[in-house]
Amino acid sequence: MKIAAWNVNSLKVRLPHLLDWLAEAKPDALCLQELKLEDHNFPRAEIEAAGYHVAFSGQKTYNGVALLARQPITDVVVGNPHFPDEQKRLITGSVGDTRIVCAYMPNGQEVGCDKYDYKLRWLDALAVWLGEELAAHPKLALCGDYNIAPDDRDVHDPVRWADGILCSPPERAAFQRLLGLGLSDSFRLFEQPEKTFSWWDYRMLGFQKNLGLRIDHILLSQPLAEKCTAAGVDRAPRKRERPSDHAPVWAEVG
Numbered sequence: 001m002k003i004a005a006w007n008v009n010s011l012k013v014r015l016p017h018l019l020d021w022l023a024e025a026k027p028d029a030l031c032l033q034e035l036k037l038e039d040h041n042f043p044r045a046e047i048e049a050a051g052y053h054v055a056f057s058g059q060k061t062y063n064g065v066a067l068l069a070r071q072p073i074t075d076v077v078v079g080n081p082h083f084p085d086e087q088k089r090l091i092t093g094s095v096g097d098t099r100i101v102c103a104y105m106p107n108g109q110e111v112g113c114d115k116y117d118y119k120l121r122w123l124d125a126l127a128v129w130l131g132e133e134l135a136a137h138p139k140l141a142l143c144g145d146y147n148i149a150p151d152d153r154d155v156h157d158p159v160r161w162a163d164g165i166l167c168s169p170p171e172r173a174a175f176q177r178l179l180g181l182g183l184s185d186s187f188r189l190f191e192q193p194e195k196t197f198s199w200w201d202y203r204m205l206g207f208q209k210n211l212g213l214r215i216d217h218i219l220l221s222q223p224l225a226e227k228c229t230a231a232g233v234d235r236a237p238r239k240r241e242r243p244s245d246h247a248p249v250w251a252e253v254g
Contacts, residue, residue, distance in 0.1 A: 001098065001253045002026065005143035005216055006237075007033040007199075007246035011064070014244055015043055017237055021248065022050050025234065028070050029095050030248075031102035031143040032056075035064030042066070059088040065102045065144070069095040083125035090126075092133070098224070098253075099137035101130070103144035111168050119147070123174040131181055134221060141253075142183060142219040145199075145246065148175045150185065154214035156195060166215060183219035186231040186251035198233050199246050207238055218251045227254045 004027040008014040011032065022030070030052075035042070039058045047054050047068060056066035057078045065088060067073055073093040080090055089104045103126070108119035134140055148171045152158035161167045179185065187196075197212025206212065220228055231251040238247045 001028045001096075002250060003029050003098075003100070003141050003143060003218055003253060004248050004250040005031040005033070005102070005145070005218055006248040007104070007145040007216060007244060009034045009244040009246065010036040011043065011066075012037055012041070013242065015046065017240055017243065019046065019050055021234075021237055022047075022052065022068075025248070025250070027068075027250065029098070029100050029141075030068040031100065032066040032068065033064075033102070033104035033145045034062075035059070035066060036061060037064060055091060055093050057088045057091045063088045063104060065089060065091045065104050067091055067093050067095075067100055067102050069093075069100070071095050080125055080129045082129050083122060085122070089122070094137070097139055099133060099140040101133065101140065101142045101144075103142060103146070105144065105146045105148070107147045108165050108171070111163070111165055116165070120170055120174065123171075123177075127174070127177050127181065130178065130183075134181060138221060139223050140183075140221040141224060141251075142178065143217070143249075145215060146175065146217050147215055148172065149213045149215050150175050150217075153194070154197070156197065156211045156213065161213075166213060178219060182222055184222070184225040184228075186218045186220050186225065186228050187214070187233075187249070189225060189228055190231055192232070196233055198249050200238065202245055216246055216249045218249055220251065220253070224253050228252065229254045
């Protein structure tokens with residue numbers, strides 16, 4: 001089973017990229033973030049024609065998440081019952097016997113501001129709910145844009161980013177709490193090339209100079225991690241015209 005996640009940064013703009021990538025990469029399950037469109041504008045027909053079932057929770061202008069899968073998606077839950085939230089950032093569904101959690105975690109804007117506090121509270125509530133989900137679904141994958149670079153290997157310039165947003169100690173501690181639930185970072189299960197990132201700023205030739213961060217992740221519960229055979233980042237879509245600033249991340253589970 002190939003599981004993937006991609007912050008498309010506007011599904012309306014990036015739909016041709018998505019359809020091409022589905023045909024090329026052939027993921028069995030794909031989590032999308034930052035749809036930036038309302039549910040009535042979701043391109044269900046185009047995605048179903050590509051061979052995928054869909055479940056989605058959209059929002060105008062910002063946020064929005066979706067699950068795509070070759071098999072039917074069942075037992076769908078939108079949001080976190082422990083964290084009532086108007087922002088559409090979380091959708092969960094079962095694909096076969098695997099529970100897929102698609103998350104667009106808050107950015108936080110700046111350490112110490114209200115949005116940063118919201119991010120930490122959101123992450124705390126996610127950990128509580130995930131503990132419950134793992135008890136009910138031993139095979140679980142938490143996929144998406146975490147807006148957290150877990151350690152200095154995931155940052156092009158650790159000194160510049162030290163203690164700042166996406167890299168601050170409380171954010172990294174929240175990531176470690178997720179691992180403490182029994183999840184594994186699929187990317188780090190394997191030896192990886194140095195300076196492998198999943199996001200690059202549009203400005204200052206960020207992608208061309210590889211001035212990036214690895215902030216998109218697929219965490220796997222133990223039964224899935226034990227069967228994971230490969231994981232990585234697909235940079236190809238980032239090279240296209242008018243790309244998302246994120247690249248898809250993926251994990252193969254045998």
